[in-house]
Amino acid sequence: MELHSDETLWYFFKKGEHNAFSLLFKKFYPQLHVYGTKISSSPAITEDCLQNFFIQLFEERDKPRNIKNLKAYLFVSFKRRLIKQLQSNQKNVPISEAQLFKTNFNFSAEEISIHQEVQFLCTRTLNSLINQLSPRQKEVIYLKYYSEMNITDIAEVMDMNYQSVLNTLQKAMKKLRVSSENQQIKTILKKN
């Protein structure tokens, strides 16, 4: 059960309240951890970066921020910090944000539920189908169904407008549907 709305939590966090920091940390650390590890492929770098991120968030709590949605704000500011960190780790070979997502942002078979709500999605191969999507499509799918964000918040995290997020999502789901159907047809043809 969630006792505190994000607005209330953030309000008390800004006041430097005793428990607010711990509550905020416990609520968002797990989600940021998975998101960060997807981007970096390294739990160690992610955890390091998360520690510094939360310390800075606390120390600069009086800084005026334009926050529409706390979760989206934390996702986007942590993402920026992590990417900066990863880029500075690779000084010799400069690496772009797009490249990072291309090489790292993948899903494992363990992360895919056996019970897919959508009939056309067959689980056995679903993770490989998702991994074949473009980096942006993968990130949209991740934020929407793994992190359970709404389109407006995804738009903020990915720095896109509402309509482009929707289009990306629609294309991704269509691609999944078509390739999933193709695979099923192939399997049926083999059997005969």
Next chain:
Amino acid sequence: MKNNDLNLSFFLEDASFENWARGLNKNDIEYWNLWIRNNPQHIETVESAKSIILGVSFVQQYPDKIKVDHELAKILPKLAIEEPAVKPKKSLRSSQKIFLLTTAAIFLILLSWNGLSLFNNYNTTTHKTNFGEIIDLKLPDGTSVVLNGNSKISYNKNNPRLITLDGEAYFKVKSIPSTNAKFWVLTEDLKVEVLGTQFHVNTRKKKTNVVLDEGSIHLEFNNGTVTKMIPGELVSFSKESENLIHKKVSVKTPYALWRGGTYAFNEIPLKEVMFNIENTYGIKVLYSNDSLKNIPISGGIPNQNLKICIAAIEKATGTRIIHKNDTLQVTENPINN
């Protein structure tokens, strides 16, 4: 929105469509099955919207509690967290001012129920919420209503677009361009006439407040005058005092924030916040000292659970609030003095 130009958002933003896609609510399933039969040209967008709603099921592999607690223990010593009691009161006030929102939420007091009894025959459908309960409704014509605690709407089955409201509600009216069918909300003080639009009506505190989010509406007051509203405006009218206020409210005001379960306040005296609580939960508030009534509150107060709500108000005002039977006793907090 024109009927031949429906995009994905039209379906995705509709809670009842989501119920249909997930096969959840019997009324919604029937409503959308019928809608699709009557609008076969939109089947592709419908399918697309459905697949977006159902999406991909993931097994979320978040780090466990032990891991998170461990990381938290590592970070806490690095922070200079002050104990709340040690913190000087002055700085509390100033940080409250920075926080959150720009305009006052609306405060509410109950009307008499007399006017409604006229409609109580077998042809009338009534939806009523208990104290502290917020419900989402879908009317037969497709209009969405969010009904706040201790509120009631009713309508005649033969005319589901004429709604009587007592309390507080948010409406998102389905437009029917083909017939130009209008939609009305009746309160003790006035009548709201609507085409497709989104607005908020509150009849507590012996007056009616209307805030318009989208579209355009006409108001007809019980004294016969008519006025037009544009988005972003607030109209407040009481038939008792005949006092009419018509003004612009700043964008993104928290007028209808209660839909998300939070009341937001900006420098609002405690007594007005408590008015709100009295109506939503049906309790009486007593003060040990009149000066307590004017302590300003800023911030978000969760409104779906009285206990948490009280705790948040205590913190924001530095008072003690004791809940006994049907009363709340507000006293000074001995620690602060």
